Amino acid sequence: MKKLLSLAVMAIGLAEAQAQDVKIEFITPSIVHVVKGQPTKTLVVTAKPQDVALTKKGNTTSSKELTVKQDAKGNLTFLTAKGKVLLKEKDCDVLQARQTFTLDKDEAIYGLGTIQNGKMNRRGEKKRMEQSNLEDFQNVLQSIKGYGIYWENYSPTLFEDNAEGMTFDAEVGNGVDYYFMYGNNADGVIAQMRYLSGDVPMFPLWTYGFWQSKERYKSAAETEGIVDQYRALNVPLDGIIQDWQYWGSNYLWNAMDFLAEDFSNGKQMIQNVHRKHAHFMISIWASFGPMTQQYRELNEKGLLMPFETWPQSGISHIWPPVMKYPSGVKVYDAFHPEARAIYWKYLKTLYDYGTDAWWMDSTDPDFFNPRESDYAHKVYGGTWRSQRNAFPLETVRGIYQAQRKDYGQKRVFIMTRSSYAGQQHYGSNMWSGDVNSSWDMLRKQVPAGLSYSLTGNPNFNTDIGGFFCGSYNTKGSGSAPRNPQFQELYVRWMQYGLFCPVFRSHGADAPREIWQFGKKGEPVYDAIEKQIRLRYRLIPYLYSTAWQVTSNNDSYMRPLFSDFAADKKVWNITDEFLFGRSILAAPIVKAQYTEEKIIRTDAMTGWNRQNATDGSAAGAIDFTATKTTTKYLPKGAAWYDFWTNKQYKGGQDVTLETTLDRVPMFVRAGSILPLGPEMQYVGEKAWDNLEMRVYPGANGRFTLYEDEGDNYNYEKGQYATITFQWNDKARTLTIGARKGSYPGMLTKRQFTIVTPDGKQQSVNYDGHQTQVRIAK
Template sequence: MKQICLMLVLAVSSLNVYAQSFQKTQFGVKTVANGNDVEVQFYSPTIVRIIKVPTGKTFIKQSLSVILPPSKTAFATKQTGNVVTLRSNKLSVSVELSTGAVEFSSPTGQALLKEKGNGTKLTPFDDAGASTYNVYQSFTLDKDEPIYGLGQHQRGDLSQRNQKYHLEQGNVEDAVTFFQSVKGYGLFWDNYSPTEFVDDANETSFKSQVGDGVDYYFMYGGTADGVIANMRELTGKVPMFPLWTYGFWQSRERYKSQAELTDVVKKYRELNVPLDGIIQDWQYWGNNYLWNAMDFLNPEFPNGKKMADDVHALNAHLIISIWSSFGPKTKQYRDMDAKGMLFNIKTWPESGLETWPPNMDYPSGVRVYDVYNPAARDIYWKYANEGLFAKGIDGWWMDSTEPDHFNPKPSDYDTKTYLGSFRKVRNAFPLMTVGGMYDHQRQTTSDKRVFILTRSAFAGQQRYGANTWSGDTGSSWENLRKQIPAGLNFSLTGMPHWNSDIGGFFAGAYNHGKYQGAGAKNPSYQELYVRWMQFGAFNPMMRSHGTDIPREIYQFGNKGEPIYDAIDKSINLRYALLPYIYSVSWDVSKNQSTFMRALFMDFVNDKKVWDINDEYMFGKSILVAPVVNAQYTPETVVKVDEQTGWNKQDGKDAPAKAEVDFTTKKSTQVYLPAGTVWYDYWTNEKYNGGQEITRPTTIDIVPLYIRAGAIIPTGPQVQYATEKKWDNLEIKVYPGANGSFVLYEDEFDNYNYEKGAYTEIDFSWNDASKKLTIANRKGSYNGMLQNRKFTIVLPTGENKTVTYTGKKTEIKF
């Protein structure tokens, strides 16, 4: 008996040696493991934060991306041996108390993600005199589990497995330390220093140069849309953009006078080609020593207010280039320099002279400003408002928001910012500079929605009315192909507004031989431009821009010619779909949806789509399969980057065939995801999903397929977005499944919608009864249509027109 008692005492003592303790907190638990304080905090039932810091160290952090506070979430804790498990009704989190390793599971017990054992490393680091750490955390993923996101990258991959990235902001690279999995979870690594992301057979890991501890958020949405909803709940919702931003935009590097710019708008109006916006690129301010003066100091721009007024009189909008840096002769430079708000890093332009390569005998003296400093952001807005916004500028083209950083030296990263070293906050630069503009304009007026076109982004930027473009790409088929997965992965981080320079930025390779100075007449470029235009029609912003070759439609020929007509057709298609696009925009803002949707988002059960990188959904109804291979001309190989592209030498590739017949028919392959029936948008031919088909193409056709159950409103032919009221819309209904759609309308360019000034009209299709129900109109706004007509059209051609007065209406077929 004594021996048995002794054995029990020893057993209990043994348990006490190995059992670890934890402390329950208001939002989760705390424990000490492996030399680190480990904390789990619920921010919502689906979002949890993990913090790890060396034991005894204080961790205080004001996140630049996260705006959601932790909320009291109902959860249960249970300890089994050395594992404590926290369960909300949506997510299960387990902590191995001896190692601190964390594992995440779904409510049904499905394993989602787990940290590697001993996968946390905090290595002491001296950050410009501040005692901190290199921060590392590794995870284990399933072998065949695709992940997506990490920002915008130009490698052409959709799935980001087996990748290594140095995540640091660049001209054509947007670093976002977030990924999501096909399993329905996402992970945001909340760190702003340059970071190494590695995914290989051994691990998936983040390693950041600076951090006071491991700090990341895990979210379980169940679907890709659910993950994005969580990410926006955590870092900010998407405001509505003005309707006019979804029209067609013309730009070039650069219009060299205000007369030239306004003449372009006049020409579009004369040709009856739709246009809503034009963009003035750099140097309206004059020379490089006046860089970004935010004023019209160039003699070729004698009256900026008149330029804006002239554009407005033509029913178009004007946005203008501003930068994150200033020349030494500007007022902004003098104000900021006196307060220590300018950095000493090499940036664009390096020389005060407009020559290539830069003549460094005459350095420009241009310096980047400290966007992290709220007083500096106040100065920035003061001059942008006085010099530009007050003169009628409609929006902001915020260039170089990475910012440009040439030949970086280690000492550059020691630069002191308002929030610590530049190294510590490097990747948040675009978030802070764009956020500064948004916040200041919102404080100035609610009568005009903020619209920002910017070249870089970080997590949370979707809350600032910003559309990110993919940077200074080369004009090649290879780069066109890369834009699709670049835009999809960017969108999968929660930022829905993205676009690229239609036609690619550097196009000098096509100016050669008889096309010297006339690359728009080169068939090789014409084919590429048309296909890029067709892709651009299904981006959140449709914007033509680039250098070397002017891109206005009339540069490519005349009406009645195949290339001109193909461009015109793409632009008019965009305008016909504006009621659909604007309603999708509302779905993005209200319901956390996404414009450009990787196919797995809507067809996750079809594994064939998990890594398709050349097709996508635009909204939830339209499958877009752009033609991304040359069919009529040889593919021109273009090897330029954001530095070498400025060398304006003639193209040296072999010329295209002397005669190219763009009227001949070609074909392309399209995969139609399983799980639905599809309709060809152009022919209404019906196909079963789960198969690859051969689609005949001509130069003016982009393959589009509509899923069964879709309801798509199309608008009138217009020259600009608000030219005509939507009083007689065509409603295309595609049978084969039940479906619904919400038509959204508001006052189009103010924030009254935030106060409820908008309408929603719900359309629902019952496939069994072949009945379309138009519900009672919800809401109201100034200028709302009281009565209107809808023409309901089926793929068979059968149609019915009804008068809608805002009351429930049923149409039977």
């Protein structure tokens, strides 16, 4: 290892210190960029360095927030302004792009991405970080001590924490390049990461409703008919998703047009969906079949990559793939600006038909049987190995920027299977891939989503029910929704999905629409409907939280330590989290009515439609029976059971009576929780009489946010907020004067104030401050 020379400070106005082998640059008083050797040409960092005032004493450089020391061996130590040690470098190998750090013995570390092992704390972890169907990596890690690291390298990287230290070891790189961020807590680190790489634009209001999908609707009539059936049953729905092969054969893979016979008029189908007050999302891929226009144009320009990807065979209906009929499908070079422009040129066809949202599948992308020559293939900006993990960022960014440039006002909404650091800035929500339908996998989704959120990317969801459910088809193909084992799993998964930013049912092997599980009046059907209806009631709270995500660097899904780091009992809790700042979500992730099935599939074997079942199915199950579960309530707050309004003191385990149709959830004392009207789709009813639930026990504050819902006028200041403040001692609720305005805004309305004791009173509101006293 090279010995690093002592730090030499350059001009304070440049906020930069440099030695022969080490360069540090203060981007802000709280963010330090460290480079040893050659820096990475950034695809992520958009922030420009501030003019940071620095002081130097010997080998120490300080801002008002951070101090960086360099020892005789060249290793750096990061300290707070008060001298508390945050992190120490141990050693590095510049030529190997490897850096080791020393952590405190009991220091918990979090993030990196959606690692599917059911853990939150990354201590003791060893993981090769390369994008895949089920696991995605953002190279962002944060500590319980309130600092974070963004490892600026796009090649696959080995992360390992052991007795020797915590190490990032990249496969490609001529140097070590990382950002040290001090935020004081989890929210602060997230804010620093978003400062570096971009804020989170608002999604359309309608995206927070319920989405129905499956693999796959095989005709335009079927797709449209799903919306009809939801409307006929009066079950809320806002989105329908069209999965792959609407383009026809695999040789026309991702042609971005309705070429299959059963989709002969896709444009009309989309128009019909809109007339039913629903929105339309469509599957698009990062690869193209050899008979498509896109393939030919990209191929002529050398903008396709040579490796094997999905689908491997041109014969679409046979598994395993018939390799003597190769599909010829190739992934495009998303790093190349010309390739991204070609991609969008053809995608505009679907947009012009009326498509509302993009489902960007295989943005990892699928990369089968990798060869060294594949990794060495030159792409724009480097080699496939050197750029590998940033592929999802570049392909998503290409769509976001192009749509905003060409069409301006309509908000971009992208759902994608993979993500990299900074992707939060490009209108995307990531889902966790083709996970199997098992209780074990459901349990893993909770920490996976929280870990993802801790990297600065707030938008996460999963396939409700799990993607591969074929092992539950014990009474024939597609019978899983009538198998009690799958029914219980699906309901509990939906109750978890209730607290994800996107609420979407999807999967293979069996349909997932509500009527597949029974009929109204039956416990499973009723439980599913209850979750959907609750989701719509929560939308005013959720949309206001979305504004805090955009304007205040908040997160939707918050690990308990984000708010209760002083309570060490919450550091490793993986089945509870905060949904926004008021609701504690505690979904049930273990079977209570049926036996758990052990399901082992991966993203390839799961596609085998012949996957075996064990031949068993649960016997007569009484889903109306009452069960119990135990949940932990964090210390430092009092909590109300959302359903019973019973109050609990924090810092204890509580045992609850549970039913199939209720997800355990609590509301923090001091919260002000807005609930909207029940509706069939977002916008059906005005928010002219919101129920405002006030939970005494602490002072509280909540800001209700409203805008036009599906354009970017909010970026120009066209939105309105109303701040509610609860004074617990005086028992008064102050409804502040409305701030801001937007076209179509309600100027007069009512609020119905409700407290846990059942008392309620109505308040007329015309935009001026008013105060309500609530008697005990």
